[in-house]
Amino acid sequence: MIDVPLSVLDLAPVAAGSTAGEALRHTTELARRTEELGYQRFWVAEHHNMPGIASSAPAVLIAHLAAATSTIRVGSGGVMLPNHAPLVVAEQFGTLEALHPGRIDLGIGRAPGTDQMTALALRRTMEGLSAEDFPQELQHLMGYFAGDPRLRITATPGNGEAPAIWLLGSSGFSAQLAGLLGLPFSFAHHFSSANTDAALALYRQNFRPSQWLDKPYAMVAVSAVCADTDERAEQLSWPSVLSFLRLRQGRPGPMPSVEEAAAYPYTELDLEFVHSRQDGQAMGSPETVRRQLTGLLERTGADELMLTTQVYDIADRVRSFELIAEKVAGGLHRPN
Numbered sequence: 001m002i003d004v005p006l007s008v009l010d011l012a013p014v015a016a017g018s019t020a021g022e023a024l025r026h027t028t029e030l031a032r033r034t035e036e037l038g039y040q041r042f043w044v045a046e047h048h049n050m051p052g053i054a055s056s057a058p059a060v061l062i063a064h065l066a067a068a069t070s071t072i073r074v075g076s077g078g079v080m081l082p083n084h085a086p087l088v089v090a091e092q093f094g095t096l097e098a099l100h101p102g103r104i105d106l107g108i109g110r111a112p113g114t115d116q117m118t119a120l121a122l123r124r125t126m127e128g129l130s131a132e133d134f135p136q137e138l139q140h141l142m143g144y145f146a147g148d149p150r151l152r153i154t155a156t157p158g159n160g161e162a163p164a165i166w167l168l169g170s171s172g173f174s175a176q177l178a179g180l181l182g183l184p185f186s187f188a189h190h191f192s193s194a195n196t197d198a199a200l201a202l203y204r205q206n207f208r209p210s211q212w213l214d215k216p217y218a219m220v221a222v223s224a225v226c227a228d229t230d231e232r233a234e235q236l237s238w239p240s241v242l243s244f245l246r247l248r249q250g251r252p253g254p255m256p257s258v259e260e261a262a263a264y265p266y267t268e269l270d271l272e273f274v275h276s277r278q279d280g281q282a283m284g285s286p287e288t289v290r291r292q293l294t295g296l297l298e299r300t301g302a303d304e305l306m307l308t309t310q311v312y313d314i315a316d317r318v319r320s321f322e323l324i325a326e327k328v329a330g331g332l333h334r335p336n
Contacts, residue, residue, distance in 0.1 A: 003332070003333060004297060004302070004303070004304060004305060004332045004333065004334055005040040005303075005304045005305075006039055006040060006304070006305050006306075006307060006324065006325070006329055006332075007039055007040045007041040007042070007043065007073075007219070007304060007305070007306040007307070008030070008031075008034050008039050008041070008042045008043065008306065008307055008308070008321065009043045009044075009045065009077045009190075009221055009306050009307070009308040010027050010030060010031075010042065010043070010044055010045075010055070010308070011044070011045050011047065011053045011054075011055050011308070011310065012024055012026070012027040012044060012053060012054035012055040012061070013052060013053060013054075013243075013255045013310055014051065014052050014053065014054050014254045014255065015254060015255045015257070015312050015313070016253075016254040016255060016256050016257055016260065016312075017254075017257075018254070020054040023054040024054050024061065024064075026314040026317070027044065027054075027055070027061070027065070028064065028065060028068050029314060029318070030042075030314070030317060030318060030321070031065045031068060031069055031072065031074070032068060032069060033318050033321065033322070034072065034321050034325075035069045035070070035071060035072035037321060037322060037325035037326075038325060038329075039072060039321070039325070040072070040073060040304065041072060041073035041074070041075060041105055041306075042065060042069070042072050042073070042074050042075075043074075043075045043076060043077030043078075043105065043107060043306065044058050044061050044062065044065070044075075044076060044077065045058070045076070045077050045078065046058050046076065046078065046079055046080050046083070046109075047114065048083075048114035048118045048119075048122065049114050049115060049117075049118040049252075050114070050247070050252050051252055051253050051254055052243055052252060052253055052254045052255050058076040058078075058079055059076075059079070059089075059092040059093065059096065062074050062075060062076065062096055062104070063095075063096060063099070066096065066099070066100040066103060066104065067099075067100075071103075072103075073103050073104070073105055073164075074100070074103060074104060074105070075104055075105025075106060075107055075163070075164070075166075076105065076106060076107045076108075077107045077168065077186065077221070077306070078106075078107035078108050078109040078166070078168040078186075079093075079106065079107065079108055079109070080109050080110070080111060080112055081108050081109065081110060081134060081137050081138060081141065082110060082111075082112055082119075082123070082133070082134060082137070083112060083114075083119065083122045083123060084122075086137050086138075086140040086141035086144060087140075087144060087153060087155060087158075089106075089141055090141055090144035090145055090155040090158035091144075091155050091156070091157060091158050093106045093158070093163045094144075094145065094155055094156070094157035094158030094159070094161040094162070094163075095157045095158075095161075096163065097157070097161040097162065097163045098157040098161045104163035104164070105163060105164045105165075105166060106163040106164065106165050106166065107166040107167075107168050107186060108138065108141070108165065108166065108167055108168060109167075109168040109169070109174070110134040110169075110173070110174060111170075135177060138167075138177075138181075142165065144158050144159065145158055145159065145160075145161070145162035145165075146159075146162070147159040147160065164184070164212075165183055165212070166178075166183060166184045166185065166186050166219075167181070167183050167184075167185050167186070168185075168186045168187075168188065169185065169186075169187055169188065169199060170187070170188040170191065170192035170195060170199075171192070171195055171199060172195070172198060172199050172202045175187070175199040175200065175202040175203040175206075176202050176203070176206045178203055179202065179203045179204065179205065179206030179207040179208065179216065180206050180207075180208055181208075181210065182207065182208050182209055182210020182211070182212055182213050183210070183212055183213070184212070184213060184217040184218070184219065185200075185203045185216070185217070185218050185219070186218075186219040186220075186221060186306065187199050187200060187203075187218065187219070187220050187221065188221050189220045189221055189222050189280065189281075189296070189300075190221050190222055190223040190281065190308050191277070193279055193280040193281070196220065196280070196299075196300060197299065197300065200218050200220075200300055200301070200302075203216060203218060204216045204218070216303075217303050217304075218300070218301070218302055218303055218304075219302060219303060219304040219305070219306050220296065220300055220302040220304075220305055220306070221305075221306040221307075221308060222280075222281055222282055222293070222296060222305060222306070222307060222308070223240075223278075223281040223282065223283070223307075223308055223309070223310070224281070224282040224283070224289060224293070224307040224308070224309055224320065224324065225237045225282070225283045225284075225309055225311060225320055226282070226283075226284070226285070226286060226289045226309075226319075226320040226321075226323040226324050226328065227284075227285065227316070227319070227320065227323070228285065228323075229284075229285050230283075230284040230285050230288055233283050233284045233285065233288075233289075234283060234284075235258055235262070236258065236311045236312070236316050236320075237278070237283050237311070238258065238261035238262060239255050239256050239257065239258060239260070239261045239310075239311060239312040240255065240310035240311065241261065241274050241277065241278075242256050242260070242261040242264055243255050243256065243310070244277065245270055245273070245274075248273075255310070255312055256312070257312050258312055258313075261312075280296065282296070282307075286323050286324070286327035286328050289323075289324060289328050290327075290328045290331050290332065293305060293328065293332055294331070294332060294333075297332065297333070297334040298334070301334060302334065303334075305332075307321070307324065309321065
């Protein structure tokens with residue numbers, strides 16, 4: 001049995017009644033505290049046109065977080081490559097790596113992370129709005145870091161300043177591509193739990209040793225809310241649930257309070273969706289969360305777990321990571 005590294009994925013949630021500036025300050029506070037607690041890495045995700053998420057500019061936020069910390073790895077979970085020119089991403093993350101050598105992760109996704117209208121506003125053209133060009137764009141991005149002469153452009157910083165590159169996914173496409181390229185792979189179990197096992201199997205089956213990895217390395221992102229009791233953890237989880245329900249209904253907004261989420265008139269269909277979304281996640285007291293994460297490790301054989309905790313109050317968010325570090329992490333193992 002070996003110990004399992006734990007990491008953090010944060011969306012800089014904007015709570016109802018607060019501002020994006022407060023959300024970003026809370027994310028900075030969380031990054032500092034999770035570094036103290038011994039978490040492996042701290043990632044932020046790219047989302048656009050979502051009033052409840054302040055992490056729309058990952059490279060800018062990563063620069064701030066890396067400067068506010070000293071040892072924890074900081075990165076993107078992820079940068080949605082179809083939204084950006086590969087050269088721009090290479091220069092941004094080359095700059096980050098040059099400023100904070102050995103601490104930057106570039107997690108890359110192929111989804112837009114937003115709606116079609118916002119994707120068009122980002123890209124300023126109808127061309128490339130699908131993810132079909134993703135493999136070629138990824139090849140160009142990696143080429144800029146490697147100084148590929150065929151590109152006839154030198155990314156500065158970028159060439160020779162490569163961060164650790166990860167592929168992210170919620171289905172089989174990126175899993176296979178990550179395996180073929182010999183890259184580490186992070187699966188979005190927190191919103192696509194039904195696809196986890198199949199995607200990890202594809203990754204491992206297609207893996208080819210590379211300059212980056214000798215063997216597959218899979219990280220699983222999982223929602224985790226830990227509190228002193230199961231009942232309190234469930235209460236804290238409902239604002240995130242209501243936020244996602246509203247997003248599905250085309251009404252995104254700031255994260256509601258625990259009281260607002262508890263008073264919402266959920267339909268039977270809503271509750272059915274909630275239960276399906278909570279399937280396979282970790283929520284409860286430290287004992288309950290340890291049992292749930294152990295089950296996930298046994299099921300997936302993950303090399304690392306990335307925890308995302310979307311709750312209304314920053315104190316509850318910090319407390320969840322403290323409880324997991326102090327009362328859960330030491331009991332987590334996976335079979336060799």
